[in-house]
Amino acid sequence: xxxxxxxxxxxxxxxxxxxxxxxxxxxxxxxxxxxxxxxxxxxxxxxxxxxxxxxxxxxxxxxxxxxxxxxxxxxxxxxxxxxxxxxxxxxxxxxxxxxxxxxxxxxxxxxxxxxxxxxxxxxxxxxxxxxxx
Amino acid sequence: xxxxxxxxxxxxxxxxxxxxxxxxxxxxxxxxxxxxxxxxxxxxxxxxxxxxxxxxxxxxxxxxxxxxxxxxxxxxxxxxxxxxxxxxxxxxxxxxxxxxxxxxxxxxxxxxxxxxxxxxxxxxxxxxxxxxx
Numbered sequence: 165x166x167x168x169x170x171x172x173x174x175x176x177x178x179x180x181x182x183x184x185x186x187x188x189x190x191x192x193x194x195x196x197x198x199x200x201x202x203x204x205x206x207x208x209x210x211x212x213x214x215x216x217x218x219x220x221x222x223x224x225x226x227x228x229x230x231x232x233x234x235x236x237x238x239x240x241x242x243x244x245x246x247x248x249x250x251x252x253x254x255x256x257x258x259x260x261x262x263x264x265x266x267x268x269x270x271x272x273x274x275x276x277x278x279x280x281x282x283x284x285x286x287x288x289x290x291x292x293x294x295x296x297x
Numbered sequence: 298x299x300x301x302x303x304x305x306x307x308x309x310x311x312x313x314x315x316x317x318x319x320x321x322x323x324x325x326x327x328x329x330x331x332x333x334x335x336x337x338x339x340x341x342x343x344x345x346x347x348x349x350x351x352x353x354x355x356x357x358x359x360x361x362x363x364x365x366x367x368x369x370x371x372x373x374x375x376x377x378x379x380x381x382x383x384x385x386x387x388x389x390x391x392x393x394x395x396x397x398x399x400x401x402x403x404x405x406x407x408x409x410x411x412x413x414x415x416x417x418x419x420x421x422x423x424x425x426x427x428x429x430x
Binding site for chain 2: 181183185186187191192193194195196197224226227228229230232234235237240242244289291293
């Protein structure tokens with residue numbers, strides 16, 4: 165199952181945050197808020213190695229990512245699938261997201277010594293509302 | 298860990314939607330968007346029997362609910378806990394939520410065939426960003 169072009173653009177083009185749910189070691193859901201990204205291959209987000217999310221994903225890669233339009237909560241998309249890490253364009257992604265969400269580069273947010281990682285989520289199932297067509 | 302008074306008030310006094318995550322029978326996370334109810338007994342939401350959420354909860358009651366301030370996404374609260382289903386009072390609850398979220402006295406999309414159900418969350422863990430207390 166793939167995101168529609170409208171769902172991809174909704175996530176890619178707007179500074180709408182996502183709720184990401186990973187699974188704790190006991191299988192219970194753990195949710196946090198992240199900056200979201202999407203392209204023709206699916207949805208992704210950016211985090212840093214050593215944080216809880218990547219540790220959960222290493223244990224169980226199943227996640228869900230949900231983006232709601234803050235101005236219209238009847239427009240949203242939720243993807244669930246399998247996460248995998250990509251180091252390659254993680255830096256490029258966090259800089260693009262920082263500009264999109266804050267209008268500034270990421271330097272003010274960066275934690276010394278951290279290694280950013282891009283988490284790409286295969287869109288195995290897609291749910292949503294208000295974004296058809 | 299319990300919700301603070303300011304976190305309760307955040308969810309009770311604002312028509313902010315929640316992202317709720319239940320677990321499919323295979324353990325994978327399934328997320329949707331819900332209206333959030335807060336009363337003296339805690340946090341709950343409303344759905345209808347036969348849908349994915351109540352079916353998942355019957356299989357595994359572990360749940361996460363995350364509410365983000367749409368006007369300031371650096372303020373959010375996320376709870377993980379255990380869900381229980383209650384039929385009693387569910388019709389009144391969806392009308393109350395219609396008032397909170399739509400400003401209408403009764404839920405406008407009611408279908409004769411559906412049986413509303415209230416989902417109450419016993420709070421296990423709380424994480425939050427942007428709250429002083």
